[in-house]
Amino acid sequence: MRHRLLILTLAAAVWWTGTVTSGQAPAAAAAPFTPPSSSYTPAKTPWGDPDLQGVWDNHSNVPMERPKNIADKKTYTDDEIRARNSRNNEPLCNQNDERCAKATVAELDRLRAYNSFWTPTDYVSDNRTALIEDPADGRVPPMTPRAIEIQRAHVRAHPPTNGGDNDAPEIRHWNDYDLAERCIAAQVPTTTMGYNSAQYLMQSPGWVMLAHERLNTRIIALDGRPHLNGTLGGWMGSSRGHWEGNTLVVETQSFTDKQSGGSVGAFADAGIPFTNLRTVEYFVPVGPNRIHYYVTVNDPATWTRPWTFMQPWEKDRSLSYSDNIGSVTTEPYQIYEYACHEGNNTVGNSMRGTIAARQREANRLPDAQLTKSLIGTTDAEIRAMFGAPVEIAGPRWQYSTSNGILLFYAFFENGKVVRVRPEDLPLTDVVRTR
Amino acid sequence: MRMQWRCFLTQSAAAAALAAGLVTTTPVPTEAQGGAIPRTSWDKKPDLNGIWQVMNTANWDLEDHPGGPSPVFITGVWGARLPGLSVVDGGKIPYKPEALAKREQNRKNALPGKPGRNLDADPELNCFLPGVPRATYLPHPFQIFQSPNRMWMVYEFSYARREIFMNGKEEAPIDSWMGWSNARWDGDTLVIDVTGQNDQSWFDRAGNYHTDALHVVERYTMIDRDHITYEATIEDPNVFTRPWKISMPLYRRIEKNAQLLEFRCQEYVEEFFYGEFVSPPRD
Numbered sequence: 001m002r003h004r005l006l007i008l009t010l011a012a013a014v015w016w017t018g019t020v021t022s023g024q025a026p027a028a029a030a031a032p033f034t035p036p037s038s039s040y041t042p043a044k045t046p047w048g049d050p051d052l053q054g055v056w057d058n059h060s061n062v063p064m065e066r067p068k069n070i071a072d073k074k075t076y077t078d079d080e081i082r083a084r085n086s087r088n089n090e091p092l093c094n095q096n097d098e099r100c101a102k103a104t105v106a107e108l109d110r111l112r113a114y115n116s117f118w119t120p121t122d123y124v125s126d127n128r129t130a131l132i133e134d135p136a137d138g139r140v141p142p143m144t145p146r147a148i149e150i151q152r153a154h155v156r157a158h159p160p161t162n163g164g165d166n167d168a169p170e171i172r173h174w175n176d177y178d179l180a181e182r183c184i185a186a187q188v189p190t191t192t193m194g195y196n197s198a199q200y201l202m203q204s205p206g207w208v209m210l211a212h213e214r215l216n217t218r219i220i221a222l223d224g225r226p227h228l229n230g231t232l233g234g235w236m237g238s239s240r241g242h243w244e245g246n247t248l249v250v251e252t253q254s255f256t257d258k259q260s261g262g263s264v265g266a267f268a269d270a271g272i273p274f275t276n277l278r279t280v281e282y283f284v285p286v287g288p289n290r291i292h293y294y295v296t297v298n299d300p301a302t303w304t305r306p307w308t309f310m311q312p313w314e315k316d317r318s319l320s321y322s323d324n325i326g327s328v329t330t331e332p333y334q335i336y337e338y339a340c341h342e343g344n345n346t347v348g349n350s351m352r353g354t355i356a357a358r359q360r361e362a363n364r365l366p367d368a369q370l371t372k373s374l375i376g377t378t379d380a381e382i383r384a385m386f387g388a389p390v391e392i393a394g395p396r397w398q399y400s401t402s403n404g405i406l407l408f409y410a411f412f413e414n415g416k417v418v419r420v421r422p423e424d425l426p427l428t429d430v431v432r433t434r
Numbered sequence: 435m436r437m438q439w440r441c442f443l444t445q446s447a448a449a450a451a452l453a454a455g456l457v458t459t460t461p462v463p464t465e466a467q468g469g470a471i472p473r474t475s476w477d478k479k480p481d482l483n484g485i486w487q488v489m490n491t492a493n494w495d496l497e498d499h500p501g502g503p504s505p506v507f508i509t510g511v512w513g514a515r516l517p518g519l520s521v522v523d524g525g526k527i528p529y530k531p532e533a534l535a536k537r538e539q540n541r542k543n544a545l546p547g548k549p550g551r552n553l554d555a556d557p558e559l560n561c562f563l564p565g566v567p568r569a570t571y572l573p574h575p576f577q578i579f580q581s582p583n584r585m586w587m588v589y590e591f592s593y594a595r596r597e598i599f600m601n602g603k604e605e606a607p608i609d610s611w612m613g614w615s616n617a618r619w620d621g622d623t624l625v626i627d628v629t630g631q632n633d634q635s636w637f638d639r640a641g642n643y644h645t646d647a648l649h650v651v652e653r654y655t656m657i658d659r660d661h662i663t664y665e666a667t668i669e670d671p672n673v674f675t676r677p678w679k680i681s682m683p684l685y686r687r688i689e690k691n692a693q694l695l696e697f698r699c700q701e702y703v704e705e706f707f708y709g710e711f712v713s714p715p716r717d
Contacts, residue, residue, distance in 0.1 A: 046476035046582065053581065172713040174704045184700050200597065202586045204483045204579040209586060217593040219577065225691055234696030335597060337610040341700040342562045342634070348551060351711035358713060 033134050033308045035247065035282045035294045042246055042285045047205045049222075050246040052285060055333045056313040057198040058191070058293065059123050061085075064267065064309060066130035066138030074138070075127045085121065120195060124314045131191070131309040133294070140307055147273065147302040154260065154271030170357075171350035178270065180263035182347060183340035185235035186215045187259060187266040188252065189281055189295045191311060194264050198317075200335045201283075208241055208248065213335045214265070220250055231256045231275065248283035267297065267309065276301055289315040357422070365426055371408050372423040378416055386430055401433040469659030471622070476582050480622050480656040485687040485694065487575040488664075491518030493558075493568065495640035496680060497526060505545050521571075523679040527642060533673040540641025551707045556639050560707075561699035563594050563611035565635030566628045566650050567666040567680065575687050577694055585617065590694045598626060606630025609646055624654040637668075645672040660686035 042050045061084075066073075076084065130138035143151070158176060159169040171177065179185045186193065193214050200211040210218040220239040228238035233254030241250040255274040262270025268277075282294040291313040298306040320330040367373055374382060382389075382397070389397040390404075395412040407430050411419040472481040491499070498520045504513025520526070529537060543554040551560060558564065564572055574590035585598040598615040606614030606629050613631035617624055628650040636643050653665040662684040669677040 046474070053584070170713070170716075172715065174708050182700065182704065184698055200586070202579045202581065202584065204581055207483075207577075207579060209577075209579050209588060211586065211588075211595055211597070217588055217595055219588065219694055221693065225693075228695075232695065235698055236696065336608075337563075337612055339563060339611050341592075342611060345551075347704075348708050348711060351708055351713070354713045355711060 033294070033296050033306065035284050035292065035310075038246065038284050038286045038292070040246070040286050040288075042288075045203055049203060049205075049243060050248070050285060051203065052201050052248065052283060052291065053203050054315040055198050055200055055317075055335060056291065056315050057124055057317050057319075057333055058311045058313045059120060059195075059197040060126060060131075060192040060311055061121075061123050062126050062128055062131055062311075064131045064191070065140060066132065068139075070129055071137060073129055076129060078127075081127055085123075120319060122317075122319055124312050124317075126312050131311055132307060133310045134296075134308040135305070141303050141305045143303055144301060150273055151269065151271035158261070158270065170354050171347075172354055174347050174351070177347055177350075178263040179235070179259070179261045180215060180265070183215070183344045185259070186212070186263050187268065188216060188218065188236050188239075188255070189267060189279055190216060190265045191267050191309075192265065196338070197265075198333050198335065208250075211335060214338050215340060227251075228254045230254060235259055237277075237279075246285050248281075250281040250283070251278065252281070253278045267295065272302055273299070283313075291315075357424070360424055360426075364424065369427055370423060371410075371420045371425040371427065371430070373427070374410055374417050374420050376416055379412065382410060382417065385427070386434055399430060399434070405433075407433065471656045472659055474580065474582075479619055480624070481580065482578045482585075482624065482654060482656065482662070483580045485575050485577045485692045486662065486684040487687055488571045488573075488682055489685055490521065490571065490682055491516040492521045492571040492680070492682060493573055493638055494518065496520065496522050496638050496642055497640070499640065506547075521680045521682050523681065528675045528678055530673060530675055536673075537641045537643060540636065540643055542641075544639055544641055549706050549710055553634075556641070557635055558639065559703075561592055561703045562634065564589070564591060565611055565631055566596070566613055566615075567652060567664075567668070568635060568637055569594050569596075569612070570652075570664060570666070570684070571682060574697060575692070575694060588694065590697050592697065592699050611635060613648075613650070620653075622655065624652075626652040626654070628652065643673070644668070644670045647672045654684075657683075660688055 045051045132138045196213040202209040206223045208220040218236050220241045222241045234256050237252040238254040239252045257275040259274040277299045280296040284292045286292050293313050294310045296308040317333050390400045391398040397410045399407045409421045410417045474481045501517035502515040544556040546552045546555050569589045572591045576589040579586040588595045596612050596615050598617045609632040613628045615626050617626045631648045633646040647670050649669040651667045655663045664684050665681040667679045
């Protein structure tokens with residue numbers, strides 16, 4: 001998929017998280033979860049295991065938890081699904097599009113002006129209202145008081161980062177970014193990744209290997225060997241699998257606690273401790289190109305009972321992508337090299353940006369000499385000061401240096417600037433570098 | 435100055451551990467000595483499934499190299515360069531004269547001695563993907579997954595990995611660090627044709643390099659149950675006067691519980707890359 005080249009703006013693209021909050025539903029007595037049985041029998045590998053090999057996509061827009069206002073509704077009707085996805089079929093914004101030019105900033109995201117080309121919208125079909133299958137209310141069971149305390153402390157220390165046009169917390173340290181932004185790992189087990197959300201499932205006698213397109217490579221031993229001890233399992237955990245009929249069952253533990261950073265593809269919020277976490281994954285083949293992938297999450301120190309979510313996986317899909325100028329490409333899903341770390345300038349540049357911002361703050365000029373003073377000016381006035389913007393994305397104008405380094409954004413409503421980012425850039429710097 | 439040493443140490447310590455049993459000439463065990471070649475049930479070809487590792491110092495330098503002190507003195511003998519014989523057929527890599535000068539420049543830049551994400555340094559120092567063939571002879575194990583139509587190789591270093599298409603003619607759609615691998619069997623030898631590598635990876639810590647015109651043909655020949663003869667023919671008309679070849683044995687990791695462990699080195703270079711940019715908390 002061609003998006004892989006765009007990892008430089010990784011931080012800005014991490015838009016989807018499997019948000020899990022501490023549910024308030026009363027804890028029901030939990031029977032151990034077993035996945036529903038499947039009558040489908042897959043082909044066998046030459047060595048006799050069910051053959052589940054191929055490229056499996058789990059791209060999804062189904063939330064982890066069921067919204068509280070539809071607590072009794074497990075599935076959407078076809079009409080409801082169509083309505084829900086209809087906005088994804090609208091044409092994309094571009095700078096010549098009047099509809100987008102008139103949009104407010106808040107409307108722009110809905111019009112997919114920014115994130116559209118990152119995020120294919122052909123989700124694996126799933127009419128459910130939530131991924132969680134157990135408990136039956138589709139909500140994460142309540143957390144223990146101790147776990148709530150640990151998680152709150154984590155979030156205080158590491159406020160979630162955000163990108164694009166939104167205000168972001170100051171990045172002082174690489175630890176202020178989550179694991180995916182640092183190109184280290186995504187949580188294991190992994191839910192949908194927002195884009196490039198597929199994995200190659202490879203089998204050999206005694207082994208299963210999952211090559212997630214983004215970040216993770218998991219090697220799962222099927223030969224009954226013992227788990228790795230302590231936290232030696234690292235980011236991926238120690239995974240041991242076996243077959244129960246046609247279902248691959250994988251038990252994982254011995255994670256590094258650093259895995260608690262949350263990130264894209266996370267099933268657990270940032271700050272949930274991983275040290276004693278144990279998961280059981282069930283890969284249930286339900287058709288030639290479909291697996292129901294169940295994950296039971298268990299850590300009595302964190303949750304008052306185990307809970308289970310399910311995502312459908314679909315094999316060897318043909319996907320269509322449209323770009324910002326509307327051309328569409330269709331190709332079979334192929335896992336490409338992600339090489340995230342190799343191109344990651346986000347972390348270092350953000351930290352350097354913080355140093356520069358603090359210096360500016362220390363030598364602060366009067367407001368009238370800063371970009372802040374542009375609020376209230378008209379488009380003609382801005383053009384008179386700095387010339388043409390390098391890009392107009394709807395109501396957002398972008399100014400850069402002559403060699404392409406972003407200087408500031410100005411956001412228009414009704415022909416006047418209502419917001420600039422950043423607000424404290426000296427106007428003389430803009431003139432000097434353009 | 436603190437952190438690049440730590441990164442360096444991690445790598446050299448692993449190399450030192452390997453060098454304890456350094457083998458410089460290759461005894462060729464016969465099947466009678468080492469056990470019959472295992473074969474797949476489906477096509478009776480050699481079964482390469484397993485965990486493999488070199489036992490040499492080619493990652494320091496493909497050519498002859500003497501032992502030497504650590505480039506960073508405070509690491510003492512932990513960081514010492516390990517001696518080794520050339521793995522190159524004929525001993526020397528056939529550089530064009532101007533390309534040899536670039537190799538010498540690379541050698542000076544390999545360990546910059548200052549922090550930061552330095553694109554002139556040895557890419558291994560930055561935890562960048564190693565490319566092929568370097569992935570094979572890094573001082574780490576790697577695992578081969580073989581099934582009827584597909585192979586994958588997963589390397590412990592950074593979990594670098596390759597999807598290998600059997601009997602396919604798929605063209606590299608774009609350059610990448612690990613390239614694009616098409617394989618076929620030549621009798622009992624697995625032959626992998628690797629194209630589409632970018633010009634960023636090096637062959638070793640000694641600055642041996644290539645451009646994006648690199649074409650590598652690897653040959654994996656099992657000589658008994660636990661040994662593979664690995665050969666790679668390397669061609670890059672921008673850099674070399676002719677194709678040249680490296681060869682070395684791969685050893686099966688025969689420990690009962692052998693497995694790849696995580697070496698996600700991205701995390702190990704964060705202080706090295708970013709340490710100088712940390713801002714203190716606000717009051």
